[in-house]
Amino acid sequence: MVLNPVLGKLVSKRVVLASASPRRQEILTNVGLRFEVVPSWFKETLEKSSFTAPYEYAVETAKQKALEVANRMHVKHLRTPDVVIGADTIVSVDEQILEKPVDKQDAYRMLSRLNGKEHSVFTGVAIIHCHSKDNQLEMDITDFYEETKVKFSELSEELLWEYIHSGEPMDKAGGYGIQALGGMLVEYVHGDFLNVVGFPLNHFCKKLAELYYPPSKHNVQRKKYDSIPSVDTFENQSDGESESSNFTKQKGASKLDSSGTYSSEAVYASENSSGVRTGFTVPLENQNGVSQSAAKLPSKILELMDGFRASKALFVASKLKIFDHLKDKGPMKAVDIANDVGTSVCGTERLLDACASLGLLEKTPQGYSNTDSANTYLASDGKYSLHGYIIHSNDHLWPLFTNLESAVKEGSRQNHRAFGKKADDLFKDYYHSQEVKQRFMSAMHSIAHLTARDVATAFDLSQFKSACDLGGCTGALAHELVQVYPNLKVTVFDLPEVIANTSYFQPSGQHTAPVTFVSGDFFKDSLPEADLYILSRVLHDWPDEKIHVLLSKVSAVCRPGCAVLLAEMVLDDEKKNRSTALLQSLNMLVQTEGKERSGSEYQALLEQHGFTNVKIRITGNLLDVILCVKT
Numbered sequence: 001m002v003l004n005p006v007l008g009k010l011v012s013k014r015v016v017l018a019s020a021s022p023r024r025q026e027i028l029t030n031v032g033l034r035f036e037v038v039p040s041w042f043k044e045t046l047e048k049s050s051f052t053a054p055y056e057y058a059v060e061t062a063k064q065k066a067l068e069v070a071n072r073m074h075v076k077h078l079r080t081p082d083v084v085i086g087a088d089t090i091v092s093v094d095e096q097i098l099e100k101p102v103d104k105q106d107a108y109r110m111l112s113r114l115n116g117k118e119h120s121v122f123t124g125v126a127i128i129h130c131h132s133k134d135n136q137l138e139m140d141i142t143d144f145y146e147e148t149k150v151k152f153s154e155l156s157e158e159l160l161w162e163y164i165h166s167g168e169p170m171d172k173a174g175g176y177g178i179q180a181l182g183g184m185l186v187e188y189v190h191g192d193f194l195n196v197v198g199f200p201l202n203h204f205c206k207k208l209a210e211l212y213y214p215p216s217k218h219n220v221q222r223k224k225y226d227s228i229p230s231v232d233t234f235e236n237q238s239d240g241e242s243e244s245s246n247f248t249k250q251k252g253a254s255k256l257d258s259s260g261t262y263s264s265e266a267v268y269a270s271e272n273s274s275g276v277r278t279g280f281t282v283p284l285e286n287q288n289g290v291s292q293s294a295a296k297l298p299s300k301i302l303e304l305m306d307g308f309r310a311s312k313a314l315f316v317a318s319k320l321k322i323f324d325h326l327k328d329k330g331p332m333k334a335v336d337i338a339n340d341v342g343t344s345v346c347g348t349e350r351l352l353d354a355c356a357s358l359g360l361l362e363k364t365p366q367g368y369s370n371t372d373s374a375n376t377y378l379a380s381d382g383k384y385s386l387h388g389y390i391i392h393s394n395d396h397l398w399p400l401f402t403n404l405e406s407a408v409k410e411g412s413r414q415n416h417r418a419f420g421k422k423a424d425d426l427f428k429d430y431y432h433s434q435e436v437k438q439r440f441m442s443a444m445h446s447i448a449h450l451t452a453r454d455v456a457t458a459f460d461l462s463q464f465k466s467a468c469d470l471g472g473c474t475g476a477l478a479h480e481l482v483q484v485y486p487n488l489k490v491t492v493f494d495l496p497e498v499i500a501n502t503s504y505f506q507p508s509g510q511h512t513a514p515v516t517f518v519s520g521d522f523f524k525d526s527l528p529e530a531d532l533y534i535l536s537r538v539l540h541d542w543p544d545e546k547i548h549v550l551l552s553k554v555s556a557v558c559r560p561g562c563a564v565l566l567a568e569m570v571l572d573d574e575k576k577n578r579s580t581a582l583l584q585s586l587n588m589l590v591q592t593e594g595k596e597r598s599g600s601e602y603q604a605l606l607e608q609h610g611f612t613n614v615k616i617r618i619t620g621n622l623l624d625v626i627l628c629v630k631t
Ligand SMILES: Cc1cn([C@@H]2O[C@H](COP(=O)(O)OP(=O)(O)OP(=O)(O)O)[C@@H](O)[C@H]2O)c(=O)[nH]c1=O
Pocket: 018, 019, 020, 021, 022, 023, 024, 039, 040, 044, 065, 087, 088, 089, 090, 091, 100, 121, 171, 172, 173, 174, 176, 177, 178, 179, 182, 196, 197, 198
């Protein structure tokens, strides 16, 4: 759900955050923005002395970070994004620019300079709107910066070193994190707190408002209500534009003033952590001029109560191949669809209406047709079809999830209850019949294909010549890797039952020479040689004991300097954010002995087998990526 109408303008766009900073990802995720994370490879090495003011350096670096990502994504035909956001945070004290410390001594130097003094934190932000015309990339760049003043208390040497040894300073500008332990060092903050943390959210929303809602003479005077937050640009922006309307080119547009752009008043509400709307109510006049006030609805809870109905409507429409029908023949009337798929007219009509209300279909006087998303993701031949995973969710996960209560009580998987037989071997079970095997492979393929680009580009892997994707199934990730890194040769290693059935999933019309398939059991057989071993959605299937067996085998064949790349949903250390990942962990409970793990848990497992320099990229999408090196 997007709370902010300005951010709502980005809903239908492909937004890319060109930053590896987990804080920036969190700040934007927290306000409901959906985006992909493609960390920039731009090295922060601009000549500082060539800038007259520190903020100019931050703005230029932010711009270069975003430009690098926009160009890379365009050149590599990774689909040109609509909007790329780059940011750079620096600390400025005594005319000097402080970035991230390179080591503990450097952190000490920085913190000593800040000790007892006021300094400025500048974050430069670049918003690039991209268009591809005749395969040329055209860009509109908007940039700005925000300054926040922060004062440190007088701190003892001992305290500074204790803080440095906590490890917190290392990936943070100026060597401190105001949002965590570093908050204890700070006497006061003047300005936007989130700007210090890494992203000036308020200024960003104002900039978007300038771009998407330039002031016009039709705007009426906005009434002031005491209860309205003083953030002018967060107002109701019901301008009747469709979500897909383009932003108005307003480079350098002047700031909205309080006589702004607003045509009506709105109801503002925020939800507290229990999902109950607690916000303030602004009188809203309906068309008859009667004042209404917003009912306090536990909207999040109601949404969750209905969640299973929506899921099942999607599953059934997919099972009945309604999206395939409409892709070929839409728009169609309910009666014709019902006749084609052999269902009742009254039931089909209700299902179609429900799907239309959920945004999966469009309903017009001509009948029902697929939305663009349905063509891409729901039709079984869609470019990034999730059909396989949806059928797997309906036929396999649904019966397991109906036994979630028993799984929680017993702490173990529920295959015996759901399918009437004990699960001895997770994968043997999947492969007991050709139909189940194909369904499972198709499910794994659809997720691997959808996430492959994120996984392949989370880190620069161009130094590796050969990779082995352990449990690589249909080779979807392998094919993406050889596209992104033309010099890489990838071996997919999986069970013989899998390898025998991969041909159906191979991309057509491409020479697939750099991808080879080798069959074997990674717990028992010897592993192919490679510079890079990949384990994507593998470790979460297993308990720690089995992971140790697997990682010790990988470690034994890995030469020093070789690397391991994990792709998993990585939980935060406190296991309290990211419901998708936490629900996925329940998903593992009902069907495996595995679970989802946090970054530190993966790091600990890897380090026990000689893998160090563990780097974690939270992509903000389905799979996060961890890279480590054998020393
Ligand atoms: C002062 C302060 C900074 N930071 C972090 O410092 C990094 C700055 O570095 P950057 O170069 O702007 O970003 P990055 O992390 O290298 O990512 P990228 O955008 O990929 O260059 C960002 O992470 C910020 O959150 C905090 O988390 N808390 C604070 O109080």
